[in-house]
Amino acid sequence: MELQLLLQAVHLRYQHDFRQYAPASMRRRMRQxxxxxxxxxxxxxxxxxxxxxxxxxxxxxxxxxxxxDMFRDPGYFLALREQVLPELATYPSLKLWVAGCSRGxxxxxLAVLLHEAGLLERSxxxxxxxxxxxxxxxxxxxxxxxRAAQFERNHRLAGGHGALSAHWHAGRDTLVFKRSLRRQIVxxxxxxxxxxxxxxxxxxxxxxxxxxxxxxxxxxxxxxxxEALVRRGFLGLGGRETLQFGPHAxxxxxxxxxxxxxxxxxxx
Ligand SMILES: C[S@@+](CC[C@H](N)C(=O)[O-])C[C@H]1O[C@@H](n2cnc3c(N)ncnc32)[C@H](O)[C@@H]1O
Numbered sequence: 200m201e202l203q204l205l206l207q208a209v210h211l212r213y214q215h216d217f218r219q220y221a222p223a224s225m226r227r228r229m230r231q232x233x234x235x236x237x238x239x240x241x242x243x244x245x246x247x248x249x250x251x252x253x254x255x256x257x258x259x260x261x262x263x264x265x266x267x268d269m270f271r272d273p274g275y276f277l278a279l280r281e282q283v284l285p286e287l288a289t290y291p292s293l294k295l296w297v298a299g300c301s302r303g304x305x306x307x308x309l310a311v312l313l314h315e316a317g318l319l320e321r322s323x324x325x326x327x328x329x330x331x332x333x334x335x336x337x338x339x340x341x342x343x344x345x346r347a348a349q350f351e352r353n354h355r356l357a358g359g360h361g362a363l364s365a366h367w368h369a370g371r372d373t374l375v376f377k378r379s380l381r382r383q384i385v386x387x388x389x390x391x392x393x394x395x396x397x398x399x400x401x402x403x404x405x406x407x408x409x410x411x412x413x414x415x416x417x418x419x420x421x422x423x424x425x426e427a428l429v430r431r432g433f434l435g436l437g438g439r440e441t442l443q444f445g446p447h448a449x450x451x452x453x454x455x456x457x458x459x460x461x462x463x464x465x466x467x
Contacts, residue, residue, distance in 0.1 A: 209248065221412060232261035267305060270359070271305065276312060279435065283463060288317075299406070300386075310383065325389075396427040398427065399429055434451060452465050
């Protein structure tokens, strides 16, 4: 009850709507936030957050999970490369959406993959999130150099051609993706909880985002994807996410022959 009041207040004050997130994980993250920010009671946190926007931005870092990786779950990107891109290649131009792009690992992976398939030049990738700090970092294309080996390993497992390092400039501690990839990406604030469809799309990749939503909010988000996708457009989800039990299942078919944890759907 107290948690719902806080989420209601945050929605009214900051327009960020967490009211339909899965309750158990929301409670867990709110407890972490109270510990981390030094509040013993939810009501005290609420009081302070409503008066202090900087504190709300700190709270947002606890409420949104930013774990990601380049070519995360390489089998997903392998299926994208082998089964999805050949059909997308038949379109004269492409619009793709990475919803919940976090700090950018997924969107830079997609840009590399499109480049390798010779499709990047005719693509626009929309990369959206609700966390402004994560979006800013995503847009910078900067990652810790110590992650390079893992990125390269995943790229190879995803069927990548050549050296991934050819796509970035390496400094002392960081790597920065090249501007030539950046030109085709539009970064923007967009919430799957409150915002509407913004374009007609050929592919949506929304991974490890729906798991944080309750059933009704998952249905809202998938409804946006359904509305945005062209007929025969593709939807990719995370390994623990499925359309199977939701109201939009009849509008999609699962791509056949994929490993159980690789979730690619096609709009009917
Ligand atoms: C775990 S990350 C997923 C990153 C990437 N898609 C991946 O699978 O590696 C979840 C992301 O979803 C974002 N997110 C949470 N609620 C959202 C919402 N309502 N609309 C859009 N993005 C949201 C978070 O800010 C976070 O960046």
